[in-house]
Amino acid sequence: MWDYLDSNKKVGLIDIPLTYPPQKINGHMVSGMPVPSENSIFTYPPEFHTELIREIGDYMIDNKLGIMTKDNPVDALKHLYAYTEMRMDAVRYMMKSKGPFDFFMVVFRGTDFVQHAAFKYLDEDYMEKHPEETAKFGKTIYQFYEKIDSYLSEIIQLMGDDCTLVLMSDHGLGPLKKLFYINRWLKQEGFLVLKKYRMLRKTGLKWRSKSIASILQRSGLAFINIFLPNFLKKLRLFYFLPYEKHPSCVIDWGKTKAYANLTWTDGVIKVNLKGRERNGSVDKSNYDMVCDRLVEKLKNIKDPDSGKNVMEAVYRRGEIYSGACVKDAPDVIALTRDINYAYRVTVSGDALFETPANPVPATHRMNGIFMIKGPDIKKGISLSVNNIVDVAPTILYLMGCRIPEDMDGKVVVDAIDEDLLKSNPVVFYKDDDGSGDSKGDVEFTDQDRMKIEESLRSLGYLT
Incomplete structure (x- = not known):
């Protein structure tokens, strides 16, 4: 923004x-x-990196937070509080020594981590079954939010009375009831087809064989073949490989019409379209038909236990996205009812539903929060339902900036003083200079890429 x-x-x-x-x-x-790591230069200007560390100490990054929540909960909480306090230290230093700023933004991600880790202590059944654990950790979420509240109070003082404060979250959180294996469903409905490997489908393993000569060749020990009799060189050794090691490799793309993301657990589906996908199988003339079939069948998925529909809404991309980049969006987007189900993208196995093993896990909800306070903001009102995309144009307007015509969202006029709206109407402009466009592809070293992937996997963003 x-x-x-x-x-x-x-x-x-x-x-x-x-x-x-x-x-x-x-x-x-x-x-x-x-x-990627604490050794990365993660500031602009680059020289501010050394200055910041000198003033507030080693700056923890969040690539260990996902791992910490799985270890000793006491150590995890200590780490999370230290991690969050360091963000506030950075806020204090920047606002006091580098300001004044026209626009200042900080994200406290700890609220997300603490809820994922401690949401079970808000569940009555879990609390009843684990009284000692609940007595020790039952107030974890509340206590962490109290800490964030104290930071918020301090930030308001640092800002001054002439500034506008926006407090928001990008999502909410709630209990996760079941897992839904969307690629297994696509397989069951005939949209996704696997190659005819000789595999142990039930256990998720496949078996292969290679000759001893081949194994020695691949191992850099080909010279040993000189000393082996032919029958021994031809002898084949059998071994098992995890079926899911490279899920894309076991899919028969020539027969597959649609697939869900193979690395990210969301509810988006892409049609295997010729000319767009690397191994596309669906002609453009059949694209709409495949999309319509997907939407219809997704809407009719039933929970085997409750008999209720699993999906709350299913969209084709044109129904919810607009603009020049729609072509990059998934073809079908499915939202589960009350977000009580989390997607899994595994292609092996047959079961479509599974109850999570982790007691009372939490997952994201569509509803977040939006609060705003400032000299030009109405006081004591409850806003009607707004969309997260409304935040950016609202902030631009309050900062006296024009708003690009193609920016999603609208100014939340219900929150703004009417006199300001009359004296300073919302002004739009055509973004011909591409000021908001992407700055181009970012280049990472192989080492950085591996560290980033490891971090994203530990945080649950990759499977």
């Missing part, structure tokens, strides 16, 4: 996801995930 601010606006950013590597801005940036 800061790309759309007027060039004379000074910006401060801390821990915003997907801001690594740091980009050049008019101000200071401390990048958020996915920072």
Whole structure:
């Protein structure tokens, strides 16, 4: 969003996801995930990295948070509090020494981690079955939010009375009841087809064989073949491989009409379209038919226990997306009822539903929060339902900036003082200079890429 601010606006950013590597801005940036390691330069300007560490100490990055929640809960909480306090230390230092800023933004991701880890202590059944554990950790979420509240109070004091504060979350959280294996469902319905491997389908393993000569060749020991009799060189050794090691390799793309994301557990499906997909099988003339069949069948999936529909809504991409990049969106998007189901993308096996083994796990909800406070903001009102995309145009307007015509969302006028709206109407402009466009592909080293993938996997973003 800061790309759309007027060039004379000074910006401060801390821990915003997907801001690594740091980009050049008019101000200071401390990048958020996915920072590969503490040794990475994650600030702009680059020299601010050394200055920040000198002032507040070693700056923890979040690539260990996903792992920490699985270990000793006491150690995990200590790590999370230290990690979060370091973000606030960065806020204090930047606002006091690098300001004043026209736009300042910080993300406290700890609220997400603590809920995923401790949501079970809000479940009555779990609390009843585990009284000692609940007595020790039952207030974990509340206590962490109290800490964030204290930070918020401090930030308000640092801002001053003439500033506007926006407090928001990008999602909510709630209990996860079941897992739904979407690629297994696509397989069952005939949209996704597997290759005819000789495999142990029930156990998720496949078996292969290679000759001793071949194994020695691949191992760099081909010279040993000179000393082996032919019958021994031809002898085949059998071994098992995990069926899911390379899921895309076991799919028969020539016969597959649609597939769900193979690495990310969401409810998006792509048609295996010729000319777009590497091994496309669906003609453009049949694209709409395949999409319509997917939508119809997804809407009719029933939970075998309750008999209720699993999906709350199923969309084709044109129904919810617009603009020049629609072509990059998935073809079909499915939202489960009350988000009580989490998707799994495994292609092996047959069971479509599974109850999570982890007691009372939590998953994201569509509803987040939006609060706003400032000199031009109405007081004591409850806003009607707004969309997360409304936040950016609202902030641009309050900062006296024009709004690009093609920006999603609208200004939340219900929250803004009517006198300001009359004296300063919303102004739009055509973004001909591409000021908000992507800055191009980011280049990572192989080592950084491996560290980022490991971090994203530990945080649950990759399977």
